[in-house]
Amino acid sequence: EVQLVESGGGLVQPGRSLRLSCAASGFTFDDYAMHWVRQAPGKGLEWVSGISWNSGSIGYADSVKGRFTISRDNAKNSLYLQMNSLRAEDTALYYCAKDLSFGGVSLGPIDYWGQGTLVTVSS
Amino acid sequence: EIVLTQSPGTLSLSPGERATLSCRASQSVSSSYLAWYQQKPGQAPRLLIYGASSRATGIPDRFSGSGSGTDFTLTISRLEPEDFAVYYCQQYGSSPAFGQGTKVEIK
Numbered sequence: 001e002v003q004l005v006e007s008g009g010g011l012v013q014p015g016r017s018l019r020l021s022c023a024a025s026g027f028t029f030d031d032y033a034m035h036w037v038r039q040a041p042g043k044g045l046e047w048v049s050g051i052s053w054n055s056g057s058i059g060y061a062d063s064v065k066g067r068f069t070i071s072r073d074n075a076k077n078s079l080y081l082q083m084n085s086l087r088a089e090d091t092a093l094y095y096c097a098k099d100l101s102f103g104g105v106s107l108g109p110i111d112y113w114g115q116g117t118l119v120t121v122s123s
Numbered sequence: 124e125i126v127l128t129q130s131p132g133t134l135s136l137s138p139g140e141r142a143t144l145s146c147r148a149s150q151s152v153s154s155s156y157l158a159w160y161q162q163k164p165g166q167a168p169r170l171l172i173y174g175a176s177s178r179a180t181g182i183p184d185r186f187s188g189s190g191s192g193t194d195f196t197l198t199i200s201r202l203e204p205e206d207f208a209v210y211y212c213q214q215y216g217s218s219p220a221f222g223q224g225t226k227v228e229i230k
Binding site for chain 2: 046047050059061062095100106107108109111115
């Protein structure tokens with residue numbers, strides 16, 4: 001059974017940093033691209049970032065480019081999101097998500113999602 | 124960056140009725156890299172359709188996707204009580220993005 005468990009969320013002041021982690025199990029982690037998707041309270045989904053299986057292809061939404069960094073450690077079956085210079089508009093539930101496509105070098109659709117970790121940016 | 128616009132914002136229908144949801148892209152979506160998701164309150168989204176028309180594993184055949192280029196449609200042939208939810212389209216590939224969602228509510 002595929003499991004994605006996010007951690008690292010919490011309350012943080014504007015301008016500060018936070019690092020999210022995602023522990024993956026139930027599938028061969030280094031065969032799939034991975035994503036971070038967020039959802040502000042009462043709002044829609046926003047794709048944040050994605051990384052291919054070998055970290056050779058990485059993408060970011062314009063809203064986070066230059067502030068957020070995605071990375072993965074295939075030996076630890078883990079995905080990360082380093083978030084710097086946080087803003088109030090970054091407040092959201094952050095989902096870790098698995099790409100559908102085996103061995104894809106581009107970012108595909110998402111077939112499994114974690115339950116999310118809440119990030120609140122407020123003074 | 125491709126912008127996806129979904130319509131209508133809310134669809135009020137009765138169980139058993141047909142639902143037609145639209146997703147329009149600001150520019151052509153390459154290789155029909157278009158997916159549809161369902162999200163219920165308090166739950167993570169669920170993949171319904173990818174490649175514009177391929178059903179994901181375990182998705183009932185009352186869900187179907189169609190379209191190409193800039194115009195895509197999700198059709199639910201006969202609404203079941205569990206289908207009332209919010210639906211999102213997503214284009215994927217080099218720079219994924221979601222539409223703003225369509226809520227299907229009980230009339």
